[in-house]
Amino acid sequence: MFILILGAPGSGKGTQGRILAERLGLPKITTGDILRAAMKAGTPLGMQAKKFYDAGKLVPDSVVLGMIKDELARPEAKDGAVLDGFPRTAAQAELVDKTLAERMQRLNHILLLDVTEEELVKRLRARAATEGRSDDTPEAVAERLRVYQMDTAPLIAHYTTRGIVHRVPGIGTVDQIAEEIKRIIGR
Numbered sequence: 001m002f003i004l005i006l007g008a009p010g011s012g013k014g015t016q017g018r019i020l021a022e023r024l025g026l027p028k029i030t031t032g033d034i035l036r037a038a039m040k041a042g043t044p045l046g047m048q049a050k051k052f053y054d055a056g057k058l059v060p061d062s063v064v065l066g067m068i069k070d071e072l073a074r075p076e077a078k079d080g081a082v083l084d085g086f087p088r089t090a091a092q093a094e095l096v097d098k099t100l101a102e103r104m105q106r107l108n109h110i111l112l113l114d115v116t117e118e119e120l121v122k123r124l125r126a127r128a129a130t131e132g133r134s135d136d137t138p139e140a141v142a143e144r145l146r147v148y149q150m151d152t153a154p155l156i157a158h159y160t161t162r163g164i165v166h167r168v169p170g171i172g173t174v175d176q177i178a179e180e181i182k183r184i185i186g187r
């Protein structure tokens with residue numbers, strides 16, 4: 001089972017993706033984690049990504065696409081994965097669809113975490129204070145939300161035509177949201 005978690009920055013994708021992956025016994029493929037590890041390690045890819053990341057901009061497809069294909073090719077992802085933070089653009093969605101189709105697989109569920117912009121800003125400010133992430137500065141937050149609306153939100157329409165998009169209220173306790181996701185996907 002392949003599940004994509006969509007939502008604006010701060011909507012809870014990482015938290016809910018981790019819970020869902022653990023419950024289903026699937027790997028969680030998170031571009032943010034992959035990129036942050038590369039930046040921390042100071043790899044050439046990480047240094048290239050850091051310039052975009054620190055400005056709150058999406059890292060270009062050319063940097064991300066190969067990494068995701070490699071992650072999907074890993075043996076532990078042969079029967080499914082929880083995708084968090086990818087795809088974010090139409091080009092990335094086409095790559096995921098094509099990569100899975102080559103394996104006679106497809107995305108089964110798209111979970112859209114709905115959270116108001118006011119709540120997103122509040123969460124990201126709190127995260128910046130506790131985690132010190134460079135992409136949670138007020139300027140970067142504003143840019144990330146703008147980029148999300150421009151590039152990522154149209155994916156919702158792309159996947160809605162397949163009938164696999166499920167809107168999940170992203171306000172409430174972590175456990176309440178996780179239970180709603182469990183109800184939606186049936187396990």
